[in-house]
Amino acid sequence: MFYVLVLLAVLTRLIPHPPNFACIGALGLFAGCYMKGRIAPLIPLAAMLASDVLGHMLKIDGMGFYSPIAMVGVYAGFGLAACLGRLLQQQRGPLRIAAAACASSVIFFAISNFGVWASGMYPANWEGLVACYAAAIPFFGYTLAGDLIYGAALFGSFEWVRYRLPQHYWGGRAVA
Numbered sequence: 001m002f003y004v005l006v007l008l009a010v011l012t013r014l015i016p017h018p019p020n021f022a023c024i025g026a027l028g029l030f031a032g033c034y035m036k037g038r039i040a041p042l043i044p045l046a047a048m049l050a051s052d053v054l055g056h057m058l059k060i061d062g063m064g065f066y067s068p069i070a071m072v073g074v075y076a077g078f079g080l081a082a083c084l085g086r087l088l089q090q091q092r093g094p095l096r097i098a099a100a101a102c103a104s105s106v107i108f109f110a111i112s113n114f115g116v117w118a119s120g121m122y123p124a125n126w127e128g129l130v131a132c133y134a135a136a137i138p139f140f141g142y143t144l145a146g147d148l149i150y151g152a153a154l155f156g157s158f159e160w161v162r163y164r165l166p167q168h169y170w171g172g173r174a175v176a
Helices: 002-014 024-034 042-057 068-088 094-121 126-164
Strands: none
Touching: 002 024, 002 042, 024 042, 024 068, 024 094, 024 126, 042 068, 068 094, 094 126
């Protein structure tokens, strides 16, 4: 099942969309919540890497490979979404999922833009750091909207399917 979700997350980055409005952060939350073991952070990273490779090959603006330091910040932000998703394993009401999506967006904003600043794209001083975060504010709204909308779609559809199918299909276990 997670292979299909990775593919869908890759597609959300390849189709035309507003900047930063993608499924990767929500996929991290979802994987962290429903996957057992330590593989959950690799799910959004695999989707991100696959979409970066395809974006690079297809020459899609804003995708592909750029500063390694900035990319570490971006990938770390998405990997931490899966760690945050672990907090949803015991209780996953709509408000908790929405709060986790908001927290994931804030964490991604803070870490990814610190990586952009540390990569040398802005002056290595306080003013450069402030300028970097200020320039990223318009993108934060898209990140937040993507995490909330895709998070609702992933968690909502999964829970709806789980509710609609008889329990013997699931065996009462976490899905992996």
